[in-house]
Amino acid sequence: MRMADSKKADKTKGKTDKDGKPSGKPKFNAYWIYGAVAVSILGFQLIFSGSGIEEITWQRLEREMIKSRDVEKIVVVNKEKAEIYIKPDLLSSDRYSDVDSHGFGGIPNNGPHYSYTIPSVEVFSASIDEAQKKYNYNESEIISVRYETRKNIMGDLLGWILPLALLVGVWLFIFRRMGGGAGPGGAGSIFNVGKSKAQLFDKESHVKVDFSDVAGLEEAKMEVRELVDFLKNPKKYTDLGGKIPKGALLIGLPGTGKTLLAKAVAGEANVPFFSISGSDFVEMFVGVGASRVRDLFKQAKEKAPCIVFIDEIDAVGRARGRNTGFGGNDERENTLNQLLTEMDGFGTNIGVIILAATNRADVLDRALLRAGRFDRQIHVDLPDLIERGQIFEVHLKPLKLHENVDVDFLAKQTPGFSGADIANVCNEAALIAARSNKKKVDRQDFHDAVDRIIGGLERKNKIISPHEKKTVAFHEAGHATVSWLLDHANPLLKVTIIPRGKALGAAWYLPEERQITTTEQLLDEMAAALGGRASEEMIFGKISTGALNDLEKITKQAYAMVSYFGMSDKVGNLSFYDSTGQNEFSFNKPYSEKTAELIDEEVKRLIDEAYNKAREVLKKNKKGLTILADLLLEKEVIFSEDLEKIFGKKRGDITKETQAMLMKNNSKPSSSSGIKKYSGKKPSSGMSKKKPPQKEEPGK
Numbered sequence: 001m002r003m004a005d006s007k008k009a010d011k012t013k014g015k016t017d018k019d020g021k022p023s024g025k026p027k028f029n030a031y032w033i034y035g036a037v038a039v040s041i042l043g044f045q046l047i048f049s050g051s052g053i054e055e056i057t058w059q060r061l062e063r064e065m066i067k068s069r070d071v072e073k074i075v076v077v078n079k080e081k082a083e084i085y086i087k088p089d090l091l092s093s094d095r096y097s098d099v100d101s102h103g104f105g106g107i108p109n110n111g112p113h114y115s116y117t118i119p120s121v122e123v124f125s126a127s128i129d130e131a132q133k134k135y136n137y138n139e140s141e142i143i144s145v146r147y148e149t150r151k152n153i154m155g156d157l158l159g160w161i162l163p164l165a166l167l168v169g170v171w172l173f174i175f176r177r178m179g180g181g182a183g184p185g186g187a188g189s190i191f192n193v194g195k196s197k198a199q200l201f202d203k204e205s206h207v208k209v210d211f212s213d214v215a216g217l218e219e220a221k222m223e224v225r226e227l228v229d230f231l232k233n234p235k236k237y238t239d240l241g242g243k244i245p246k247g248a249l250l251i252g253l254p255g256t257g258k259t260l261l262a263k264a265v266a267g268e269a270n271v272p273f274f275s276i277s278g279s280d281f282v283e284m285f286v287g288v289g290a291s292r293v294r295d296l297f298k299q300a301k302e303k304a305p306c307i308v309f310i311d312e313i314d315a316v317g318r319a320r321g322r323n324t325g326f327g328g329n330d331e332r333e334n335t336l337n338q339l340l341t342e343m344d345g346f347g348t349n350i351g352v353i354i355l356a357a358t359n360r361a362d363v364l365d366r367a368l369l370r371a372g373r374f375d376r377q378i379h380v381d382l383p384d385l386i387e388r389g390q391i392f393e394v395h396l397k398p399l400k401l402h403e404n405v406d407v408d409f410l411a412k413q414t415p416g417f418s419g420a421d422i423a424n425v426c427n428e429a430a431l432i433a434a435r436s437n438k439k440k441v442d443r444q445d446f447h448d449a450v451d452r453i454i455g456g457l458e459r460k461n462k463i464i465s466p467h468e469k470k471t472v473a474f475h476e477a478g479h480a481t482v483s484w485l486l487d488h489a490n491p492l493l494k495v496t497i498i499p500r501g502k503a504l505g506a507a508w509y510l511p512e513e514r515q516i517t518t519t520e521q522l523l524d525e526m527a528a529a530l531g532g533r534a535s536e537e538m539i540f541g542k543i544s545t546g547a548l549n550d551l552e553k554i555t556k557q558a559y560a561m562v563s564y565f566g567m568s569d570k571v572g573n574l575s576f577y578d579s580t581g582q583n584e585f586s587f588n589k590p591y592s593e594k595t596a597e598l599i600d601e602e603v604k605r606l607i608d609e610a611y612n613k614a615r616e617v618l619k620k621n622k623k624g625l626t627i628l629a630d631l632l633l634e635k636e637v638i639f640s641e642d643l644e645k646i647f648g649k650k651r652g653d654i655t656k657e658t659q660a661m662l663m664k665n666n667s668k669p670s671s672s673s674g675i676k677k678y679s680g681k682k683p684s685s686g687m688s689k690k691k692p693p694q695k696e697e698p699g700k
Contacts, residue, residue: 456501478535
C-alpha cells in the first residue's frame, strides 16, 4: 500500500487546490495534445481506408461466385481494384458467412462485400466475359461492370501534412536541444536566442554570501561597499549633488577573489542583481550578442535600481581593431559597440550599476575604460601577510585542527599565494590527514600540502643512479651555499633532493615581502640561482642540463633589468615596457638593431657577473659545500639550521623576525629517509622544468 501511495503522490506532485493541498489531478502536459492529434489521424485513416473489405482471389470469384450467379455487380475503382457486390438475398448463405449482412448500427450491408486487385482493365474485362460465356450466362444474367475514378481526400491530405509535420517537429527538436532543452518560448528556445542569459538574484533567490565571508581585500570592499550604500541610501549622496557611479571594474590576478566580492555585493545590496559571463554574449548566430546586450539592459531598467555583474568581460571587451586582418565586421566588435552604447550612450540608465571583473585589463578597449562607463577601477591584488592570515581563518573554520597549527606561521609560509591557493592548501591538508587516518589536521599536514602544491607530487619510486643523485646533491648544495652567504639573497628554508613533480631536487626560500627591489638584491638572487651550475662545474669539471629552470629565470630577470628597469649604465635610464598592452600585436621592436645588440651585451655581462660571484663564493667555501652535499646525500632533506651549523648565521638584510621564525619552526626529520617536508616560497632551483610563475608587471 505504501508503494502505491507513493506512486500516486509522484503523479499528482505539483498540483494543489485552493487550500494548498494536493488536488489529486495529474499535471497538464503539452505532449497530451500531440498524442490526441496522432490518435485522431490514425482513427480517420482506419475509418476512410476501407480496410474491412476482404480481399479474394480470381479462383474464388470465378468458381464460387460467378459460377453460382451470386454476383450482383462489379465496380472497378481507379483501374486498380474491383469491388464485388453479392446479391442481398444470398448473403445469409453459408458460402458468405465471412460477410456481415448488417453493418454498423444494424444498417443492412449494401456492399461492397469483397475486393479483388485486377492486373489490368483489359485483362479483367476479357476474363469476366470469358467466364460468363463459360457458364452460359444469358443477356438478363450478364454481370454489370462499371468503372469509377475516386479521390482519397483524407489520404492525400495525410500524404502532404504528415511529412511536413515530421520535418517541423525534427527542426524544433534540434533547435530546442541546441538552446538547452527549454520549452517553447523558454530561455533556451530558438525563438528566444537573442534573449539575455543573465541569472537574476532578488528577494526570492537571495545570495547567502556577504562581506563577512570575504577575508582581506579591505580597500576593494570599501569601494564596492559605497556602491551598495548608494543603492540603499541614495538621498545621502544626491542631497550633496553627487551622482551614482555608472560602473566599477574589478581587476586582479586569477584567484584573488573578484567573483567572490561580486557575490558579496549581491548578498549585501538587497536589490535585483543580474549575473552573466562575458562569453554568454558570444554566439554562432550573427547579431545575437548585441541583441542579448539590449535585452539585458532592458530587463535591468525595468528592475532599477539594480546591479549588473559581467564576469570575464574581456571575452567581449577586447580592444577593437587588433585583428584587422580577419575582417573589421566582427561579431564580437558589434557586441562591444552595443555594450558601449548601453552603458553610456544617447539613452539613460538611471539606477543601473555595472560591475565587471577581468584579469586581462591590458587588452580591454579604451572606450570601455573611460569615465562615464567604468568610473572606478578597483585593483584586487594578491593578499599580504595580514590578509593571508585572515583568509586562512575563513578556510580553517570547517576543518578539525590540531593544537599545533599556527595561522601566523602558515601565512608567513605562503607568500605570493592567492585566496584560491590558500583554499586549496587547506583542502589538500585535510585530504592528506584523512589519507593518514588522522582524527585532526596538524601542522605537518599543512607543510606537506604546501610542498604538494608548490613542487608537485613526491615521486618516491623514481630510479636515480648514484652519480645522478650526487650531481643533484651538489647542485642543490650550491644553491643553498650561495644564497646563505650572500647578503641580499633570500633566506633559505629547506633543500631536498627527493624528486617531486618534474624536478629532481629543489630549494625553498622565504623571501621578504618588499614593494621595491634594488640592483644589488637582484644580482645576488641571480647569483644564488646560478649557484647550482657553478657547483657542478667546480666539483665535476662539467655541466649538465639540470640548470634549465635556473637559466630561464635569470635570463628573463636580466632582460627585465636592462630593458624595463633601466639598471644598465650603457643603455641608460630607458624602459621599453608597454603597460598599456597596445603594442602586443606589433611586429616592430621599440628600439633599433644597435640598441638590441647593446641590450644583449649588457644582459650577458650581468649574467656573467652573477656567475662569477657564485663561483667565488663556492671556491672560498668549498669545504662547507662538500659537507652540505654529503649531508644531503645522507638525509635527503636539510633545513636552515643545518646551514647555520656549517656556515654560521645568515648575514645581510634578513630581519630578526624572519630569522627567529626560521629557527623556531624548522626541525630535523625523524628519520634519514627525508619523508617529512617543510616549505616556504616557491622553489627557485630544479633539475628540470617547473610550472612558470604567474605573469606580473615588472616592479611589483
